[in-house]
Amino acid sequence: MLNAYAVTILIFIFFYGFLGQAWNIVGGYAGQLSAGHAAFVGVGGYTAAMLSIERGLTPWLGMFVGAALAAGLGAVIGYLGFRFGLRGFYFVLLTVAFAELCRILVSNIDALGGALGLYVTFTGNPRQFQFQDQRAYYYVALALMLLATGVAALIERRRFGIYLAAIREDEEACEALGVDTFKYKMLAMLVSSFLTGLGGTFYAFYLFSLQPNTVFGIPLSVEIIIRPIIGGSGTLLGPILGSFILTPLGELSRHYFGQSGLHGAHLIVYGLLLIGVVLFLPQGAYPWLRRLFTRPAA
Numbered sequence: 001m002l003n004a005y006a007v008t009i010l011i012f013i014f015f016y017g018f019l020g021q022a023w024n025i026v027g028g029y030a031g032q033l034s035a036g037h038a039a040f041v042g043v044g045g046y047t048a049a050m051l052s053i054e055r056g057l058t059p060w061l062g063m064f065v066g067a068a069l070a071a072g073l074g075a076v077i078g079y080l081g082f083r084f085g086l087r088g089f090y091f092v093l094l095t096v097a098f099a100e101l102c103r104i105l106v107s108n109i110d111a112l113g114g115a116l117g118l119y120v121t122f123t124g125n126p127r128q129f130q131f132q133d134q135r136a137y138y139y140v141a142l143a144l145m146l147l148a149t150g151v152a153a154l155i156e157r158r159r160f161g162i163y164l165a166a167i168r169e170d171e172e173a174c175e176a177l178g179v180d181t182f183k184y185k186m187l188a189m190l191v192s193s194f195l196t197g198l199g200g201t202f203y204a205f206y207l208f209s210l211q212p213n214t215v216f217g218i219p220l221s222v223e224i225i226i227r228p229i230i231g232g233s234g235t236l237l238g239p240i241l242g243s244f245i246l247t248p249l250g251e252l253s254r255h256y257f258g259q260s261g262l263h264g265a266h267l268i269v270y271g272l273l274l275i276g277v278v279l280f281l282p283q284g285a286y287p288w289l290r291r292l293f294t295r296p297a298a
Contacts, residue, residue, distance in 0.1 A: 007134045013247040014141035015202060020227035020239030021148035022195035027225065028233035029152075029161060030188040031168030033088070036077070036095030038220035039102045040070040040193045044200025045210050046106065049118055052128060059129035063201035070197025071190050073098070078189035082182050087171075096218065103216035117211035120204060129205040137206055144202060145240065148195050152236055155191070164188055168234065196224075219267070223250075226270055230277050232284025241286045246270065 019041070026032050047066030051057040057065075077098050081091045107115045124132045131137060155161045163184045166174045174181050204210050214220065231242025253269045281288050 004134060007138050009248055009251055011134070011137050011141045011206070012251065013243050014138070014145045015199065015206075016223060016227055016247050017240045017243035018141065018145040018148045019196060019199050019224045020231070020243055021145065021152055022192050022199065023224050024228045024233055024239045025152055025155060025164075025195070026185075026188040026192040028228050028235070028238070029155065029164040029168065030185055031164075031234075032081075032185060032189070033092050033225075034077075034095040034189075034192075035092045035218070035221050035225065036097070036099035037192075037196050037224045038216050038218070039073060039095075039099040040196035041200040041203055041220060041224075042099075042102055042106070042210070042212070042215040043070040043073055044197030045204035045215060046112060046118065046200070047197075048129075048201040049120055049204045049210060050112065053118075053120070058127050059201050059205055060127070063129075063198055066200055067194045067197035070200065071194040073102075074189045074193025075186070077193075078186045082185045082189075096221075099216050099218070099221060103212045106216065107212040113210070115212065117209055117214075118204075119210075120208040122208055129201065137202075140202065144199065149236065149240065151191065151195065155188075156236055160184065160187070165234070222267075222270075226274060228284075230273065230285060232286035232288075235284065235286050238284050238286040241289075242284070245285065246273070249273070 019037070023034065023037050027034055044063065044066035047069050048059045048062035051062040051065060052059050077095060080086075081094050086094055106112050112118060122130060124130050126136070155164070163174070163179055163181075166179065167181050167184060171181055200215075203215065227242035227246055228239040229242070230246055231240065232238030249269065277284065
């Protein structure tokens with residue numbers, strides 16, 4: 001039987017594995033490096049929380065409303081970025097700008113709690129996405145990770161996935177062959193932002209609070225992005241492996257450095273690990289392990 005701390009670690013592993021897999025659809029398979037995915041978490045979380053608090057709508061339904069609004073935001077970002085041909089650092093800056101815009105707007109709207117944030121009252125009612133037993137969150141987070149992985153697997157095995165991989169490798173060549181690159185990048189952005197918006201509801205009703213500086217902030221986007229990069233972006237199991245590597249490391253280093261008064265030092269650990277992966281495993285840990293275990297015997 002796992003103790004409460006181990007269950008909490010596994011919940012975060014599954015949850016960040018889910019968010020990493022959602023990002024992987026547009027950032028890994030399509031090669032469109034979004035650094036503002038926290039905005040979709042925030043939109044999904046705030047929408048579900050406000051519908052629950054103000055309208056009494058169960059978050060099990062509110063999460064889909066929040067995901068739809070997150071997909072709408074993703075459509076706006078995607079249209080502006082892809083229609084005007086923004087790539088690389090320019091697309092990164094566009095996504096960061098929208099996340100910051102959302103953070104500033106929410107921070108100045110009193111109905112959403114303003115800068116102090118929004119707090120959810122714990123009732124323990126499963127209808128309100130709240131559970132007395134931590135293991136319920138464990139299963140919900142696991143289901144979310146499996147859902148995102150299933151969606152990614154379906155995309156990978158179909159023409160959609162082939163087109164995304166081709167766009168990632170050489171977009172100009174795809175366009176020359178008649179592939180509608182704008183259409184497929186938009187579809188990838190919509191699927192990715194919708195799934196990430198679903199995760200916002202879990203975030204809100206697991207932590208019971210939403211602060212604009214946290215939920216829309218760059219650090220959360222980095223937490224989402226770094227797992228597929230470490231594990232292997234553009235691969236099915238890379239984001240999950242990255243979460244199994246980074247989440248326990250992050251929690252343990254946060255606990256250790258927090259006791260030492262070095263708050264935020266776990267990000268330094270992330271940075272050093274990322275440098276090591278870039279230098280020695282540029283494709284990520286999963287492709288390296290796959291080559292290692294499938295290497296033919298001499």
